[in-house]
Amino acid sequence: MSKRQEEETEQGEERTGLSGRVWRSIVRGPIRPRDDRDRMWVIANNFILHLRPKKLPARSLRYTHTFGLGGMSAVLFTLLVATGILLMFVYEPSPERAYDSIVGLQTEVFFGKLVRNVHHWSANFLIVIVVLHLLRVYFSVGYREPRQFNWVIGLVLLLGVIASNFTGYLLPWDQLSYWAITISTSMIAYVPFIGGWLQEVARDGPEIGAATLINFYTFHTTVIPVLLIVFMGWHFWRVRKAKGVVIPRAPGEKLEDQPEVVVALPHLIMRELVVALILVAFVLSFSVFINAPLGEAANPGMSPNPAKAPWYFVGIQEMLLHFHPLFAVVIIPLVAFLALLFIPYMRYDDDVAGVWFVSQRGRRLAVIAVLAALVITPLWVVVDEFWIGSNGWLPAAPPAISNGLLPVAVMVGALIGFGALLRKRFSASRDEVLQAAFVLLAVAFLVLTLIGVWFRGAGMALTWPWNV
């Protein structure tokens, strides 16, 4: 009998009563892990912990490598499920009862307001965090072989999170939600040929009503969460199969064949717990002080002025003011999403997985792209608002050309010119140019969103944030 087995028998013999035997039937391993071998055994044999690796490279632990964004998304998702279940006990998904049940939740149910606040803010933070997670993976070049397909799974999860938010937005049935969903579903109608039909399916009828609400409720509380859980499992599993996150390295650095490894318990698990606890504490205190908005009950006869889509769609709504709907709602978002899907499958010149911003030059070019976007986007918005107007650049031509094809062609041309300039002026590599273009477009969309949220007042006219 080895020393180890003897120890385990000793531990087992400490508890020979019924409770001891029941306990041993549940926790079969060492109760208090004493060395790394014990800890690895715990990781491998614990139902929840076995999602984590037993060992991992020491350098991938650094917080500023991943910022814990993926884990934070999972924590927010857990908070959302926990509070969402509570809300389901109180909420009634019908146009007659929905708003009143939310008011009742906030005024009569013990901690009702806090639970709704936690749900609301977790959902909004989740969108921010998953987008930051995407940016982290992109800029630390974590999407290359063997992680290509996990990027795709991540994009599916991003869509799921947005869909989940969007379907939840309607449920309070106040002016804010009713008109935001009206506007967003009206955008669908601009899809060529099948737009009207798609819109009717999305609304389950010609306009938003009881049928829409029950469909959104079912998607929000069942269909999307279940799909999210399945895809999250797949996402985590692929991370394991790729032997963890991409290992960070300096530009030009070669990774050693036998990197230093540490045991996940405590090094990884404790870090994850700390991030999770801080995040939960933050969401809770935020929710104590800041209430989720609730407007007047929905009134289909009166649109509020201004009426805006949910904030994550406001960038698209802003594009609607500058481009023909076919381009603003269909072509540009579709092309952008396809480009995102295509990122891991493009041909790249340099082996830079794990190198932040590809290289020192890549970093500098990214800054240039940020500055360019910060200057050009507001300029474009202001010029289009005051000088060009919604008739477009060639008022004689059909709107799809004068306000669609033409400005888009100018934009694409400018983007290609920007890339050529970087190549010539800075002798940038292909990878660096692609990254700069990505930065330019991402910051432009961010600026459009900020303009839409803070600088659009009554009648969607440009104004200052304090007048909105």
Added chain:
Amino acid sequence: MNAQATERNESADDQSSRRSFLWKLWLGLGGVALLEYAGLFADFLWPRKPADVDDGEVVIAGALEMFELGSVTAFPKGKFYLSRLENGGFLAVSRQCTHLGCTVPWDAEQGRFVCPCHASEYDARGDVLSPPAPRALDTFPVRIENGIVKVDISEPRRRSSFEYAQLTMP
């Protein structure tokens, strides 16, 4: 010896092809079951027409002489405006903006519909005065029976712009 071996091989092949057939059959049946579920999913999600759609929903607007020439009257229940033009013709225009579906209020002073969402403007006939609205406001069929104006609101009619044929003359 050889003959026996061949025989055995043959029977193994035989078995494996039967096995692979059964395997494919099960796989195919599983696929069919999934497809059935997908079909049901779509069927349950499909927009259903309300049962009373055949009769149409008719709003009785009122007597002919209630509506002055060049007036616009709101019918919040029916979600439309009854517009009587200077030539006496009636037009029931939908209150739903053709841009993104906001409800457009009638501004009597300016004599136009102004959308609060993106500042589209329409005249009393529903024609676009100012974009981004891509087309004129939808209309509903108007009937005049025994001096009573009735509007059928069951199905809005899309149009790109105003034409005289859309008017109902008393």
